[in-house]
Amino acid sequence: MKLSTKGRYALRAMIDLAVNSSGDSTVSLSSIAQRQHLSEAYLEQLAAKLKKSGLVVSSRGAAGGYRLAKPAGEISVGDVLRACEGDINLVSCPGITGAEDAKACIGADACVSRLVWVRINESVRDTVDHIFLSDLVEESRRLAAPASM
Numbered sequence: 001m002k003l004s005t006k007g008r009y010a011l012r013a014m015i016d017l018a019v020n021s022s023g024d025s026t027v028s029l030s031s032i033a034q035r036q037h038l039s040e041a042y043l044e045q046l047a048a049k050l051k052k053s054g055l056v057v058s059s060r061g062a063a064g065g066y067r068l069a070k071p072a073g074e075i076s077v078g079d080v081l082r083a084c085e086g087d088i089n090l091v092s093c094p095g096i097t098g099a100e101d102a103k104a105c106i107g108a109d110a111c112v113s114r115l116v117w118v119r120i121n122e123s124v125r126d127t128v129d130h131i132f133l134s135d136l137v138e139e140s141r142r143l144a145a146p147a148s149m
Helices: 005-020 029-036 040-052 077-085 099-104 113-129 133-144
Strands: 056-059 065-068
Touching (some): 005 065, 005 077, 077 113, 077 133
Antiparallel strands (some): 056 065
16 A cells, blocks of 8 residues: 555644644634645545544534544544545455455465565554544644744
């Protein structure tokens, strides 16, 4: 799997949303697009996926926009990537993806390299599932803070 612009831009948008919203306030996609130098039309497509996945909620009207559906500490990078990219396995191997696919792989039962692919995929999932938006917001604020002398 190669992470596409969908996943990368969605993560940037979610971090921006977490940094720039508070409580029940919303953030417009146009303001995210401007700050992140992204296409607003593309962000609309990503926001629809994020909303469908239950990661953001939207409101209409003059003060409308988007906000996180739950606290930033409860939304992982993995949640965001899965919402926009789907499967986040790094290695595609018919012997590890499912029972039906395993039948398509001759020798899956005796394939030792399959264990490597399983561990790589588990490692990637574990990593992205243990980095939360709140961690990235904190890092963003740390980087934006003026350097102390």
